[in-house]
Amino acid sequence: MVIFLLLSVPLGAVAAGLLLADRVSPGDPPSADLRYLLVRYALLPGIFLFVAMFLVRMAFQWGIAYHYTPAGLFLYHLIMDYALWTVLATAGAWVVVRRVPDTACRDRYLLYLGFFATVFFLAGATEVILHDGFWTVYPLVVLPLFRLGIVLVMPLVLALGLGREGDLRLWAVPLVYLPAVTLAAVLFEWLRPLLALVVVFLVLALTGGVLYGLFFRDAFRRG
Numbered sequence: 724m725v726i727f728l729l730l731s732v733p734l735g736a737v738a739a740g741l742l743l744a745d746r747v748s749p750g751d752p753p754s755a756d757l758r759y760l761l762v763r764y765a766l767l768p769g770i771f772l773f774v775a776m777f778l779v780r781m782a783f784q785w786g787i788a789y790h791y792t793p794a795g796l797f798l799y800h801l802i803m804d805y806a807l808w809t810v811l812a813t814a815g816a817w818v819v820v821r822r823v824p825d826t827a828c829r830d831r832y833l834l835y836l837g838f839f840a841t842v843f844f845l846a847g848a849t850e851v852i853l854h855d856g857f858w859t860v861y862p863l864v865v866l867p868l869f870r871l872g873i874v875l876v877m878p879l880v881l882a883l884g885l886g887r888e889g890d891l892r893l894w895a896v897p898l899v900y901l902p903a904v905t906l907a908a909v910l911f912e913w914l915r916p917l918l919a920l921v922v923v924f925l926v927l928a929l930t931g932g933v934l935y936g937l938f939f940r941d942a943f944r945r946g
Contacts, residue, residue: 725851725858725863727863727864727867728847728850728851728862728863728864728866728867729844729847729848729851731867731868731871732840732843732844732847732867732870732871732874733840733844735840735871735874735875736836736837736839736840736874736875739836739874739875740833740836740837743832743879743934744829744832744833745829747828747829747832747879747882747883748827748828748829748832751827751828751829751830752827753829753830754826754827754830757830757833760823760826760830760834761833761834761837764819764820764822764823764834764838765819765833765834765835765836765837765838765840765841766837766841768815768819768838769815769837769838769839769840769841769842769845770841770845772815772819772842773841773842773845773846776808776811776812776815776842777845777846777849779807779811780803780807780808780811783802783803783807784803787799787802787803791912793909793913796908796909796912796913797905797906797909800905800908800909800912801901801902801905804866804870804905804908805869805870805873805901805904805905806901808842808843808846808870808873809873809877809897809901811842812838812839812842812843812877813877813881815838815842816834816835816838816839816877816878816881817881817885819834819838820834820835820838820881828882828883831881831882832878832879832881832882832883835877835878835881835882836874836878838878839873839874839877839878840874843870843871843873843874846870847867847870850862859911860911861908861911861912865907865908865911865919865923866908868923869904869907869908869926872900872904872926872927872930873897873900875930875934876896876897876900876930876933876934877897879893879933879934880893880894880896880897896933899929900926900929900930903922903925903926903929904926906922907919907922907923907926910922
């Protein structure tokens, strides 16, 4: 199951790039320099900036106490497992990709996707290396699954929700998604597995609904 923790994000990102890139902006042809752009503006910056992000996370971990109460667990998991990585990756991806000249929406999406996949893959890898306790279903399956949802959704929010023609409504997605996945984490830790599974399925339905709304409704399409 550690393999799922490590490979779910990169494999999911590759599948998303192959299946969704053409739907992000149907009229945009793929760039001839896409591989070069992915290495220069996604993979390498993702690796370098991850080091700074990890140091920030360590600082937060030292500053945020772990309290075994519903409120304490919610705050801890929201910040440490999801929100902090999402905010840092979003800021880093925006700073890096905005420096790419004259890129089509399709290519920007792929660069965002590559950057997020790099950061969250490294986040999972460091957690495997630093893990010193027993593995449970949450860190092995649920956490990487929910982080994969972030990797799939946030590049779409950035690609389609920024700029003059961006749809600002898309920014409501992370505001709903992050607390929802945190609730599932709390229920797993609070030993409420059935309720946690219900929340997991609801989150998966939410993620699927977002993808459906983006790619199969004309109001959200970008041509």
